[in-house]
């Protein structure tokens with residue numbers, strides 16, 4: 001882990017010298033969240049452009065809107081990494097993992113995209129749950145930030161679950 005500075009010794013909580021191991025662990029979790037957001041932006045850009053068909057329009061519009069929110073989340077994770085005396089990583093450290101958001105065989109297969117979005121949001125929600133629990137009684141500032149981000153992800157997931165339900169009701173899934 002690259003550490004650029006050290007907090008002043010008078011700090012308490014997550015910034016206290018006694019908590020440096022926990023701080024390193026938290027920075028690692030935040031860095032993972034940062035990369036998840038960045039990869040989601042990549043996947044959402046592709047999946048907001050590729051789909052064909054009238055029915056895909058509504059879905060694509062929402063994916064487009066979410067891109068901006070995911071960029072904002074990445075920036076917040078980055079800011080918090082810095083505030084905790086970590087360093088936001090460079091692009092060479094990026095490793096992809098969103099196999100479920102690769103382009104489908106047929107670009108009219110919007111259900112594939114909807115399911116991929118639901119999976120991406122679910123993985124984010126689960127990782128952010130781990131951060132929220134880790135921060136309990138340790139770092140309420142990070143906890144508060146991640147709780148707010150998690151709500152956005154829950155809203156994203158809920159919306160796409162609704163799209164999926166509509167297709168299921170039509171027997172298209």
Ligand SMILES: [Fe+2]
Pocket residue numbers: 037069070073124153
């Ligand atoms: Fe996000």
Ligand SMILES: [Fe+2]
Pocket residue numbers: 066070121124152153156
């Ligand atoms: Fe999201």
